[in-house]
Amino acid sequence: MIYRKKIIAGNWKMNKTQAEARVLVEDLLREIGKFDDVEIVLCPPFTALSAVSELLSSVSNVRLGAQNLHEAPSGAFTGEISAGMLRDLYVRYVIIGHSERRQYFHEDNATVNRKTKAALQAELRPIVCVGETLPEREADKWKDILETQLRDGLAGFGDKELADIILAYEPVWAIGTGRTASPAQAEEAHQWIRKVLGTHFSPAAAERIRIQYGGSVKPENAKELLSKPDIDGALVGGASLDARGFTAIIKNACLD
Numbered sequence: 639m640i641y642r643k644k645i646i647a648g649n650w651k652m653n654k655t656q657a658e659a660r661v662l663v664e665d666l667l668r669e670i671g672k673f674d675d676v677e678i679v680l681c682p683p684f685t686a687l688s689a690v691s692e693l694l695s696s697v698s699n700v701r702l703g704a705q706n707l708h709e710a711p712s713g714a715f716t717g718e719i720s721a722g723m724l725r726d727l728y729v730r731y732v733i734i735g736h737s738e739r740r741q742y743f744h745e746d747n748a749t750v751n752r753k754t755k756a757a758l759q760a761e762l763r764p765i766v767c768v769g770e771t772l773p774e775r776e777a778d779k780w781k782d783i784l785e786t787q788l789r790d791g792l793a794g795f796g797d798k799e800l801a802d803i804i805l806a807y808e809p810v811w812a813i814g815t816g817r818t819a820s821p822a823q824a825e826e827a828h829q830w831i832r833k834v835l836g837t838h839f840s841p842a843a844a845e846r847i848r849i850q851y852g853g854s855v856k857p858e859n860a861k862e863l864l865s866k867p868d869i870d871g872a873l874v875g876g877a878s879l880d881a882r883g884f885t886a887i888i889k890n891a892c893l894d
């Protein structure tokens with residue numbers, strides 16, 4: 639069986655000033671400096687990237703991520719941030735197509751595709767989010783929804799591009815609700831995602847890609863989720879704002 643290094647990312651969303659970000663990162667680094675067998679990514683808001691980047695400059699096992707980007711390299715796009723600007727701050731990862739972007743900022747699968755392309759061109763590693771809403775889950779349409787999100791979101795890419803992409807399965811009904819998908823439900827969705835990818839890419843590429851689970855991941859449920867064979871990490875929102883909680887989640891991803 640192929641080895642996929644677990645990847646735990648903290649999505650801070652619209653939280654933390656620069657000063658607050660520094661405190662959180664300093665607290666975290668005291669704890670997580672030791673974990674080498676897990677990839678750790680911190681995704682602060684744009685305004686705290688620079689401060690966090692500085693603190694991570696001498697740290698090898700924690701990488702910097704952004705929560706969004708604009709697809710154009712530069713130009714008249716008031717309020718937007720390009721991939722090149724992120725690179726300039728030593729950002730390595732970027733979350734794309736988070737359900738909050740889809741819901742509140744009308745991003746669709748075509749937007750996700752364009753942004754993913756822009757990220758890859760700038761040598762940023764996209765964390766592409768997919769996931770169904772509660773009505774879609776209840777109507778048993780989740781497989782179709784995931785298939786469409788993957789087909790359209792990753793359109794035009796081949797194995798080479800897929801190798802630099804990380805996927806995050808985030809059922810919308812589990813985000814910030816305290817209602818986590820059961821480990822069995824999450825594993826079933828991850829297996830489905832891998833199966834769909836196997837029809838668009840080579841089976842080996844589908845086997846290699848890392849798929850994070852996201853949606854109310856907490857220290858209490860992380861171990862069971864992360865022990866599932868197709869769950870290769872977590873995209874953590876609320877619980878990543880607390881150094882102790884986030885550390886506990888990372889510990890659960892470490893090899894025994």
Ligand code: PGA
Pocket residue numbers: 649808812813814815816852853854855873874875876877
């Ligand atoms: P949550 O958010 O952990 O607060 O549910 C996850 C996410 O939105 O990435």
